[in-house]
Amino acid sequence: MSSTGALGQLMQALRCLPGVGPKSAQRMAFHLLQRNRPGARQLAEALLDALDRIGHCAECRTLTEGTLCPVCANPQRDRSLLCVVETPAEVHAIDQAATGFQGVFFVLHGRLSPLDGIGPDELRLDLLERRFQSGEVKEAILATNTTVEGEATAHYIHAMARRDGIRTSRIAYGMPFGGELEYVDGTTLAHAFKGRREF
Amino acid sequence: MSSTGALGQLMQALRCLPGVGPKSAQRMAFHLLQRNRPGARQLAEALLDALDRIGHCAECRTLTEGTLCPVCANPQRDRSLLCVVETPAEVHAIDQAATGFQGVFFVLHGRLSPLDGIGPDELRLDLLERRFQSGEVKEAILATNTTVEGEATAHYIHAMARRDGIRTSRIAYGMPFGGELEYVDGTTLAHAFKGRREF
Numbered sequence: 001m002s003s004t005g006a007l008g009q010l011m012q013a014l015r016c017l018p019g020v021g022p023k024s025a026q027r028m029a030f031h032l033l034q035r036n037r038p039g040a041r042q043l044a045e046a047l048l049d050a051l052d053r054i055g056h057c058a059e060c061r062t063l064t065e066g067t068l069c070p071v072c073a074n075p076q077r078d079r080s081l082l083c084v085v086e087t088p089a090e091v092h093a094i095d096q097a098a099t100g101f102q103g104v105f106f107v108l109h110g111r112l113s114p115l116d117g118i119g120p121d122e123l124r125l126d127l128l129e130r131r132f133q134s135g136e137v138k139e140a141i142l143a144t145n146t147t148v149e150g151e152a153t154a155h156y157i158h159a160m161a162r163r164d165g166i167r168t169s170r171i172a173y174g175m176p177f178g179g180e181l182e183y184v185d186g187t188t189l190a191h192a193f194k195g196r197r198e199f
Numbered sequence: 200m201s202s203t204g205a206l207g208q209l210m211q212a213l214r215c216l217p218g219v220g221p222k223s224a225q226r227m228a229f230h231l232l233q234r235n236r237p238g239a240r241q242l243a244e245a246l247l248d249a250l251d252r253i254g255h256c257a258e259c260r261t262l263t264e265g266t267l268c269p270v271c272a273n274p275q276r277d278r279s280l281l282c283v284v285e286t287p288a289e290v291h292a293i294d295q296a297a298t299g300f301q302g303v304f305f306v307l308h309g310r311l312s313p314l315d316g317i318g319p320d321e322l323r324l325d326l327l328e329r330r331f332q333s334g335e336v337k338e339a340i341l342a343t344n345t346t347v348e349g350e351a352t353a354h355y356i357h358a359m360a361r362r363d364g365i366r367t368s369r370i371a372y373g374m375p376f377g378g379e380l381e382y383v384d385g386t387t388l389a390h391a392f393k394g395r396r397e398f
Contacts, residue, residue, distance in 0.1 A: 005264050006249040013245035016238030017216075018230045019223070030288040031217045032246070033253055033262055034308065039215030040246050046212035047231070047243035050205040054232055063232055065204050089229040109233065 007033070059131075061107040061124065063088040071095070071104055078103045080138040082131065084157055086111055086145055094143070103141070106131065111144055111153040123153070125160065132164040139167045146173060206232070260306040260323065262287040270294070270303055277302045279337040281330065283356055285310050285344055293342070302340070305330065310343055310352040322352075324359065331363040339367045 007029060014025040032040040056062070057069035064070070071077055071091070081103025085091055091105050108123040120126070131137055140161050144150035158168045173191035175184060184192075206228060213224040231239040255261070256268035263269070270276055270290070280302025284290055290304050307322040319325070330336055339360050343349035357367045372390035374383060383391075 006245070006252045007262060007264075010245040010249040013238070013242040016231070016235050016242055017227050019226075024218070026288070026291070027218075028216050029249070030262075030286065030291075032215070033249060034287065036215050037250060039212070040250055043212040043215055044243040044246035044250075046205070046209040047239050047246075050209040050228070050232060051236060051239055051243075053205045063206060063229070065206075087229065088233065089225070092225070092229075 057107075060091075060105045061109060061127070062091045062105060076102075079136050081141065082106055082137045082139070083141040083143050084108065084128070084154075085143045086150065086153075090143065101141075108144070108153065111147075111149040112156055113149050120156070125157070128157070129160060129164075132161055132166055137166055139169060142168055142170045146171075256306075259290075259304045260308060260326070261290045261304060275301075278335050280340065281305055281336045281338070282340040282342050283307065283327070283353075284342045285349065285352075289342065300340075307343070307352065310346075310348040311355055312348050319355070324356070327356065328359060328363075331360055331365050336365055339365055341367055341369045345370075345372060 010029045010033075011022070011025045014020055014028050015022065020028070032043075053065050054063050055065075057064045057072055058067050059072040060069060062069050062071075066073070081101075082105070083094065083101060083103055084106045085094065086108050087110075088107055091107060094101055094105075106128050108125075110118050110123055112118060112120070112123065132140070140157065142154040142157055144153045144157075154170055158170075161168045172195060173188065174195055175181070175188065175192045181189065209228045209231075210221070210224045213219055213227050214221065219227070231242075252264045253262050254264075256263045256271055257266050258271040259268060261268050261270075265272070280300075281304070282293065282300060282302055283305045284293070285307050286309075287306055290306060293300055293304075305327050307324075309317050309322055311317060311319070311322065331339070339356065341353040341356055343352045343356075353369055357369075360367045371394060372387065373394055374380070374387065374391045380388065
């Protein structure tokens with residue numbers, strides 16, 4: 001049996017999934033065709049449905065089905081507290097964790113990375129600036145990733161917010177919960193010491 | 200953002216893939232919607248196409264698009280040598296490895312497992328018997344898995360073949376290539392000693 005035709009195309013198509021190489025794709029294709037044809041059909045339909053219906057929230061740019069995402073559409077959320085994140089997955093992570101965060105979000109869909117051609121326009125910082133200038137936002141929590149590029153993006157947005165007189169905060173650096181000092185990198189450890197609090 | 204609606208359904212549907220749990224499904228869904236919408240559409244179409252076009256070969260029961268699979272349709276293959284395997288993935292594995300096998304296959308789509316209600320009828324051993332009785336087959340290579348159930352299935356087919364005067368062989372047991380004696384289980388090691396050959 002050769003890997004051409006519909007079977008080969010399915011194996012190839014499955015490789016668009018993150019972390020799926022040729023061997024996994026082969027295993028998935030055989031599994032679906034032999035043991036779970038209803039599941040395969042459901043997956044195809046869920047994919048097409050999601051592609052058709054899921055777009056970006058008009059306010060915060062996260063992935064959502066309607067014009068506004070459930071967070072932006074909720075009148076109970078505190079619109080004076082704005083959390084800036086890189087991706088919709090992070091909105092999801094923050095909302096699922098017990099952060100107690102009751103504000104709203106802004107999703108950048110990336111981070112500043114001039115070498116990759118990603119500047120303020122690509123991140124739609126103009127939309128963010130408009131929100132800052134509306135006078136609604138009192139504090140911006142900068143929750144971009146703690147990488148070099150995420151850090152640079154946070155600095156850029158901090159400068160922008162300051163021009164509009166908005167207070168900014170950066171999520172804390174330190175030891176991850178359950179982490180062991182021995183295995184944590186030096187920079188994190190240095191931050192953990194610098195940011196120590198009275199017991 | 201809650202995990203309901205089209206996004207939640209996509210995450211749920213992705214879990215039909217083998218080895219994909221809730222976290223991976225979430226990562227895959229966000230990846231497809233944010234970064235690879237064309238890939239997601241291609242995957243959906245490949246799934247539907249495969250479901251529509253791929254069925255079972257009329258002779259060997261492997262997965263194929265036409266009535267006959269490329270192996271059964273190939274007049275160059277030696278039809279007197281029949282290899283019995285459990286799944287289409289194994290046909291693929293044997294054809295891709297340098298086994299030099301030039302015969303044809305028969306796919307059981309499972310193994311005898313009375314406790315799970317899988318008997319000779321479910322494996323379509325009637326079709327296999329018809330091939331044995333046609334007089335075309337000279338040798339049957341029993342390449343079911345080397346598990347207890349695969350072994351029992353091989354014994355059952357061996358008895359069937361003997362009634363029709365057909366020679367059977369079983370794939371060799373022994374050390375996997377590149378394996379280390381220290382880490383191989385006792386049964387394999389015992390088989391490797393019993394099956395030793397003159398150097």
